[in-house]
Amino acid sequence: MSQTSVSLRTQIGQVQLKNPVMPASGTFDCHNAPALPFDAAILGAIVVKSVTLHPQKGNPPPRLAETPSGLINSIGIPSPGIDVFIQQILPVYTALGSPVIVSVAGYSANEYAELVAALDGLKSVEAIELNLSCPNIRYHRMPAQDKDLLQECVAMARGATAKPLWAKLSPDVPSVGEMAQAAEVAGADACTVINTTSAMMVNIHTLRPMIGATRGGLSGPALLPIALAAVWDATHHANIPVIGVGGISTVEDVVAVFAAGASAVQIGTASFYDPMAMPRLIGELDRYLKDKGIASIEELKAKIRQSQTPSAEEV
Amino acid sequence: MSWAREMATVYSCVHLDDTVARLEIESPDVARAMNPGQFVMVRPEQSSLLPRAMAPSEWDPVKGRVILYIRIVGPGTQALSALQHGDRLMVIGPLGTPVRPEEGAWALLGRGVGITPLLPVAKELGRRGHDVRIYLSARAQHLLLEADAFAAIGPVTCHVDGQGASSVSLQFIKDLQDGYRPRRVLVCGSRRLTAQVAAWQGVYGYEAQVFLEEKMACGIGWCKGCATGPEWHLLCVDGPTRPIEEGLL
Numbered sequence A: 001m002s003q004t005s006v007s008l009r010t011q012i013g014q015v016q017l018k019n020p021v022m023p024a025s026g027t028f029d030c031h032n033a034p035a036l037p038f039d040a041a042i043l044g045a046i047v048v049k050s051v052t053l054h055p056q057k058g059n060p061p062p063r064l065a066e067t068p069s070g071l072i073n074s075i076g077i078p079s080p081g082i083d084v085f086i087q088q089i090l091p092v093y094t095a096l097g098s099p100v101i102v103s104v105a106g107y108s109a110n111e112y113a114e115l116v117a118a119l120d121g122l123k124s125v126e127a128i129e130l131n132l133s134c135p136n137i138r139y140h141r142m143p144a145q146d147k148d149l150l151q152e153c154v155a156m157a158r159g160a161t162a163k164p165l166w167a168k169l170s171p172d173v174p175s176v177g178e179m180a181q182a183a184e185v186a187g188a189d190a191c192t193v194i195n196t197t198s199a200m201m202v203n204i205h206t207l208r209p210m211i212g213a214t215r216g217g218l219s220g221p222a223l224l225p226i227a228l229a230a231v232w233d234a235t236h237h238a239n240i241p242v243i244g245v246g247g248i249s250t251v252e253d254v255v256a257v258f259a260a261g262a263s264a265v266q267i268g269t270a271s272f273y274d275p276m277a278m279p280r281l282i283g284e285l286d287r288y289l290k291d292k293g294i295a296s297i298e299e300l301k302a303k304i305r306q307s308q309t310p311s312a313e314e315v
Numbered sequence B: 001m002s003w004a005r006e007m008a009t010v011y012s013c014v015h016l017d018d019t020v021a022r023l024e025i026e027s028p029d030v031a032r033a034m035n036p037g038q039f040v041m042v043r044p045e046q047s048s049l050l051p052r053a054m055a056p057s058e059w060d061p062v063k064g065r066v067i068l069y070i071r072i073v074g075p076g077t078q079a080l081s082a083l084q085h086g087d088r089l090m091v092i093g094p095l096g097t098p099v100r101p102e103e104g105a106w107a108l109l110g111r112g113v114g115i116t117p118l119l120p121v122a123k124e125l126g127r128r129g130h131d132v133r134i135y136l137s138a139r140a141q142h143l144l145l146e147a148d149a150f151a152a153i154g155p156v157t158c159h160v161d162g163q164g165a166s167s168v169s170l171q172f173i174k175d176l177q178d179g180y181r182p183r184r185v186l187v188c189g190s191r192r193l194t195a196q197v198a199a200w201q202g203v204y205g206y207e208a209q210v211f212l213e214e215k216m217a218c219g220i221g222w223c224k225g226c227a228t229g230p231e232w233h234l235l236c237v238d239g240p241t242r243p244i245e246e247g248l249l
């Protein structure tokens, strides 16, 4: 039984989106990049590249190394600083017609609070994503890899805004579930799962690390199964929605990440393999639901819950 | 300026030797919009690799054809050079900032496959009636790519490794010493040529630019991976042609 029209409307806590597909932070740009050949208003939301409190240049080149099933990057965070971002860059995104999610990266819990406070009064900011994979200057650890630090950063950010807060988690921890739970307790409204995983490539001629910063983050196809396990863990430990990210490139990947428990998806490296990946996936998801006779994202999630509930015979 | 992403079809793929192939593709949207100095990202349909940056040597907006010369250095260029008539590939372009065909006499210096991005620039300068001299260098005679096409535009000085005493950079310098005064110089494909052109810039006062390469994941300004130069400009947006100093880093 196929469906003639489907609704891709998506709810992530209080945030309502027209569909569940959005770019992953740092993998899409409408400011310092040539004009798009598609209408950005078709995207469920736009997540911007992480912004820091003060301007910074990012990591020295070379910043990229390709692996057989993904990409290692050590871009760091080239950032104009939050003030210039708000004055000059945010308006460019607001004009595009999709809800804007601002990703922020702080080097201390106080910085997260300051960043979030700067965005708090802005109507054009739909939600704030906390990139918790920045080294903390005092403890030299990433909040995403240290439960106490993560709770401190999320709690400080929570105290500075009433806007929806999404905590972005790292796969490089013993339990993503525990980190999701910690984020929920500290006041996050949703978790974005996952950031890249730590990785390195060697230049076989110089015998040195291939990228300037020695190691970087692995993204792309290699990350999908890691993301699936992490999304599953997060949704089974915490009672807040999860946005799934990592290696998603086909509509089957999108459905798999939903099956692991996600309420929406972010697309990163797939946009480098094919810059039309996001518009393509929105179209393919619509067709997938039609073909399966599923009327909406809500119905897809209900169907997933149903198929994962043990039947009477199995119990 | 926007880019297009289209599925192109291979018209022909000819190997000049084990290391270089000439790929002609049908890519009408890109062929219609290209400008000299710009590049494309290409990826065979079945490839699991990221797209690779290539600077076309020629395009025909009417026929919708684009020609790429590919130097085979790794898996991506290997896969591109293995394409055959009728195969499909993704093409993203045109990308980057075109070379501005400003007034004055131009010298173009290229080596190896780095010769080919100079051809569209030479043609545009020739069309505008600018004085153009071309200096080409290669490992072998058959890799003095498109030397005839260049010769139709301006005087060409060629050098093949191991033949004759004077490299093209030495010949360029000799021409300068003999009174040749280009206003602008563009180099592509050799660090040595770049260093020579930069070294004599102060003496002869020309503006010099270099066509640079850097690993690119996207080519469209999204990944921030192609930062180069002292200010870490994105090569895919603000390049690939950059002030010559940036080629010395």
Ligand SMILES: Cc1cc2nc3c(=O)[nH]c(=O)nc-3n(C[C@H](O)[C@H](O)[C@H](O)COP(=O)(O)OP(=O)(O)OC[C@H]3O[C@@H](n4cnc5c(N)ncnc54)[C@H](O)[C@@H]3O)c2cc1C
Pocket (backbone or CB within 6 Å): A201, A202, A203, A204, A205, A206, A210, B039, B052, B053, B054, B055, B056, B068, B069, B070, B071, B072, B073, B074, B075, B076, B077, B078, B113, B116, B212, B213, B214, B215, B216, B240
């Ligand atoms: C704007 C632009 C335009 C270009 N135009 C052209 C063009 O017209 N024609 C052309 O042929 N090329 C062109 N290039 C270069 C081309 O994009 C690269 O050569 C290509 O991306 C290489 O891909 P690959 O997979 O074949 O090699 P890769 O695997 O990416 O290797 C590239 C180089 O790195 C080395 N390398 C790879 N892995 C390692 C390792 N682990 N340790 C040490 N060294 C390693 C390889 O030996 C090789 O020299 C251009 C580049 C740019 C940026």
Ligand SMILES: Cc1cc2nc3c(=O)[nH]c(=O)nc-3n(C[C@H](O)[C@H](O)[C@H](O)COP(=O)(O)O)c2cc1C
Pocket (backbone or CB within 6 Å): A024, A025, A026, A027, A049, A050, A071, A073, A075, A077, A103, A131, A168, A194, A195, A196, A218, A219, A220, A221, A223, A245, A246, A247, A248, A266, A267, A268, A269, A270, B223, B224, B225
């Ligand atoms: C080039 C690049 C830059 C990135 N920059 C950021 C960033 O600024 N902030 C952030 O939270 N994540 C950043 N990420 C991580 C992605 O948002 C995403 O979590 C990760 O790449 C996994 O998804 P993917 O496999 O679909 O790319 C970046 C990833 C890449 C590849």
Ligand code: FES
Pocket (backbone or CB within 6 Å): B215, B216, B217, B218, B219, B220, B221, B222, B223, B224, B225, B226, B227, B234, B235, B236, B237
């Ligand atoms: S290659 Fe991605 S920003 Fe330049």
